[in-house]
Amino acid sequence: MAACDLYFVFLIFAAHKLTNAVKLNQPRVLLPIFNDKPVNLTLEVDERNCYKWTSSRQDLISVQPVYHVFSECAYEAVVTVRTRERRRNTAIVFAEEVQTGAMLRCDVIVDKxxxxxxxxxxxxxxxxxxxxxxxxxxxxxxxxxxxxxxxxxxTARSRPQCGSSPSRKxxxxxxxxxxxxxxxxxxxxx
Structure with a gap:
């Protein structure tokens, strides 16, 4: 009976840890490809620890950690689309927690x-x-x-007469x- 109670407590503890797991603000994202403009996305870990940021495809995207207040730790990173090839590609951004080695990932799809x-x-x-x-x-x-x-x-590009009644479209x-x-x-x- 004591073993059953211990197992039940362990199960509750594990479920609590899973619901409070560390996450990235975007687990999967689609980024556009433009010839004349860089496209940026800021990824952020919801826990402000020290993370090492890497990319599986440096030819497609670059990952630049954002360091805060004279710190060598980054819980945010800016992902920039580097490719100008207008076809679908995928890359993975990894955020590795420095102390524990826990790995977070964001799947990045670049496409027109x-x-x-x-x-x-x-x-x-x-x-x-x-x-x-x-x-x-x-x-x-x-x-x-x-x-x-x-x-x-x-921002409005053209401004209709204020006070007028706009059409449904x-x-x-x-x-x-x-x-x-x-x-x-x-x-x-x-």
Missing amino acids: ISSLNVRTATRQLYLEEAPSTLRATSSSPSRESSSTGTSRSM APTTLCPPPSRSSKPLASRAT
């Missing part, structure tokens, strides 16, 4: 992007307000997709914040 879909729950956007949270999903010609939720500032209009007594200037039904 065939479509990009951006979604937000925000129906009204105002200039000089906090940025909106967006969900961006990109996909390659082989239907590989990558999704990320991120907070970004928005028109994009969300960015207008200055309303005065306290006025209603939202522009909105879009999604």
Whole structure:
């Protein structure tokens, strides 16, 4: 009976360790290939220990550790697409914890992007307000997709008349914040 209880306690301990396992912020990512612009992605380990960062394919991507405050330890790294060959390739970024040797990995797929879909729950956007949270999903010609939720500032290229009623197909209009007594200037039904 004591052995059974000990086994049960060990099982609970192991399950607790698995649920609290160290992770990268992106386990798998699709990055676009551009001829004229470098594409960067910051990978981050959720535990701020010392990690050694490497790539399985230095010809496709480079991995540059981000050192914080005179430290020789990096829990973040910037991944940059190096290849300009517009065909699908894969690489793996490894983050090895220096003291324990525990290995984390992120599968990086580089390919030309065939479509990009951006979604937000925000129906009204105002200039000089906090940025909106967006969900961006990109996909390659082989239907590989990558999704990320991120907070970004928005910029309007052309500005419709504020206060006008946009059509259902028109994009969300960015207008200055309303005065306290006025209603939202522009909105879009999604």
